[in-house]
Amino acid sequence: MPWRFFINTIFVLFLLISISSVSFAAETTLPSGYMKVTAFAxxxxxxxxxxxxxxxxxxxxxxxxxxxxVQESLKSIYALGYFSDVKAKTKPFEDGVELIFEVTENPILEGILIQGNSVIPTDKILSIMNMPTGKIFNYNEMDKALKRVEDYYASQGYTAARIMDASLSPSGYLLVTIAEGKIQAIKILGNHRTVEHVIRRELTVKPGDIFNYNKVKADINKLYDMNIFSDVGVMFEPGTKPGEIFLDIDVKEKKTGSVTFGAGYSTAYSxxxxxxxxDNNMFGRAQTMSIGLQFGAKQSYYSIxxxxxxxxxxxxxxxxxxxNYRTYGLLIGGYTTDEKTAGFNVSFGFPIFDKYTRQTITPGYERVHLSTTGTVNPNDQYDRPNGSYRSLTYTLSRDTRDQTRDPRQGYFASASISQTNGFLGGSSLxxxxxxxxxxxxYIPLDKSKEHVFAGRLMGGTSIVPSGKIMPVYYQYYVGGQxxxxxxxxxxxxxxxFAIGNFEYRFPFIRGTRGALFTDIGDAWGGNSDWPNFKLHAGVGMGIMLNTPFGPVRIDGAYSSNHFKGYFGMGNPF
Structure with a gap:
């Protein structure tokens, strides 16, 4: 039928046109997976x-x-920091495609809200962030700003502080949540003999405090200064509450009881x-008990x-x-003298004002007997009495040193006044x-505090009422270690007397420290008046070794064409 012929004809024509179209497309398609960019939008x-x-x-x-x-380009655009979402689409354009990027911009920054901070004020944090409002929000700028905040916390010693969260609301407000590193608990590890309470009482940081490395380091130095630990380690780990930490203090105890035998030589005592x-840790309570005996041709000494x-x-x-000590053939006040001295004293120290300042009260009693070889000048006879003396000393001191064994920074200042006899009784003369x-x-000369300038100024005067006498053995002596x-x-x-000691301390051979020093000073006004003051000086070099018995210092000094050697425990000051 005519209508069937017509339909078949149309179908054939459609098929031919379709084949023709496919053939054309095949001729213009790029290699599989590729497309040509002819425009951007x-x-x-x-x-x-x-x-x-x-x-x-x-x-x-x-x-x-x-x-x-295309995916890489989306990442690059997103990395600009201005967008919350980036997409891409294409459409035919000329002999390729037009690549269209659809972006969703961040809102305008209307304000910044800070929460969780306590040790650093909000105003200070905002000034460090330096993100002005009224401009489109940028994630890159936010990351840099938050990094500056964490760096500032660390510079102040709050090394456990972290930015917990930073979220931007659709209305343009940035909420920053800070976890400053609150100490949830402090754990003491490694102590076997030492009572845990003895360690804890030395710590200024407490549970509930914000972790501060500078304060913890000062506490570590205090634990080292107890001289009962060979090592003190500090670690912190996440607590059971968000943003809080456990502070672990791991101590390694050293042998504190010792019996020491030694020998030495001194130009004064042969x-x-x-x-x-x-024992520096009696009963595990950091108490020290010592008994010492020293003997030689010119000296014997014992103490408890x-x-x-x-x-x-x-x-x-x-x-x-x-x-109780005795010396034989000692030069005192220009005369060769045998001296016998026995006595005791007790001291009570109390903090005052703050943790750095202390006052100490020391009452004491001493009995002295001198026996001088040869005839004593009558003018000096009354300066050399035998008798008993009662004393009371008051000392006010302030100590900000980072440690006492080998200070690297800080200072120590003290002033003391002592009364001997007088209102305490004893001889009225x-x-x-x-x-x-x-x-x-102590001034560090580099960031590592390995190079240090150490200086000491020290002086004293005596107040002798009219008609009274100050024995020669209670006067000040200058010379030697x-x-x-x-x-x-x-x-x-x-x-x-007045002295000044100045040292440059520095790392020497591995495990040792060296020192270059200059000492100056004098003592005067013994049997003569003020004009007899004359400055004396010595220069030299020292080395400090770490030994099982503690730091040992060996010095060599030169003065007035003479060289002398010295041996002692630790730095001289």
Whole structure:
């Protein structure tokens, strides 16, 4: 039928046209997976310029790209930080495609809200972030701003502080949540003999505090200064509550009981032998008990001492010392003298004002007997009495040093006044007062605090009422270790003294520290008046070794064409 013929004809024509079209497309299609970019477009941007967006695209018009290339371009545009979402689509254009990027811009930053901070004020945090409002929000700028905040926290010692969250609301407000590193609990590890309470009482950081590395480091130095630990480690780990931490203090105890035998030589006392028994951690409470015996051709000495740095857990120090010593052929006040001295003293120390400042009260009693070879000048006879003396000393000190064993920064200042006899009783003829002031300063010369300038200024005067006498053995002596190295021990004496010690301390051979030093000073006013003051000096070099018995210091000093050597425990100041 005619209508069937017509339908078949139409079907054939449609088939031919379809085949013809497929054939044409096959001739113009690029290699599989590729397409040619003939145009770019951006949609959805209001505040970010189109050219700024397209500058992030890693290819240009005419490039042959794959879907992976498109994905990379989306990442590059998103990395600009201005958008919450970026998409792409294509449509035919000329002999390729037009690549269209659809962006969703972040809102305008209307304000910043800070929560979780307590040690750093909000105003300070906002100034550090430096993200002005009224501009389109940028995630990259936010990341940099938050990094500056964490860096600032770390610079102030709050190394556990972290940005917990930063979220931008659709209305344009940025909420920043800070976890400053609150200490949930402190765990003491590694102590076997030492009572845990003894360790905890030395810590200034407590549960509930914000972790601060500087404060914890100061506490570590205090634990080292107890001289009962060979190592103190600090770690922190996440607590059971969000943003809080556990602070772990791991101590390694060292042997604190010792029996020591030794020998030495001094230009003043010749050969000497030494025996000492001591324990720096009696009953695990950081109390020190020591018994010492020293003997030689020109000297014998014994002492019994006790020290409790925190007597009865009331932050009061207590010390007691009983001693007896004899010297033979000692040069005192220009005469060869045998001296016998026995006595005792006790000290009570209390904090005042703050943790750095203390006052100490020390009553004491001493009995002295001198036996002088040869005839004593009548003018000097009354300066050399035998008798008993009662004393009371008050000392006010301030100590900000980072440690006492080998200070790297901080200072120590003290002033003391002591009364001997007078209103305390005893001989009314031999009555006097002594006033001593001392200042030590430690200045780090590099960030590591390995190179340090250490200086000490020290001086004293005596107040002797009219008609009273100050015995020669209670006057000040300068010369030798502890005053001016390089000159003869106790060479200069008198009612007044002044010394200055200056050292440059530095790393030496591995495990040791070296020192270059200059000492100056004098003591005067013994049997003469003020004009006899004359400055004496010595220069030298020292080295400090770490030994199982503690740091040992060996010095060599030169003065007035003479060289002298010294041996002692730790730095001289």
């Amino acid at each position: 951006v949609e959805g941007n209001k505040h970010v310029a189109t050219e700024d967006i397209l500058s992030a695209v890693p290819f240009r018009i005419g490039s042959m790209i794959t879907p992976n290339d 050969a000497i032998g030494m025996i000492s028994l001591s 001492s006790f020290y409790d740095p925190n007597f009865n857990d009331h932050n009061m120090s207590f010390a007691a010392n009983l001693y 031999y009555s006097f007062e002594k006033v001593i002031a001392e200042f030590r300063d 502890g005053t001016v190295r390089g000159i003869t021990d106790n060479k200069y004496y008198g009612r007044y």
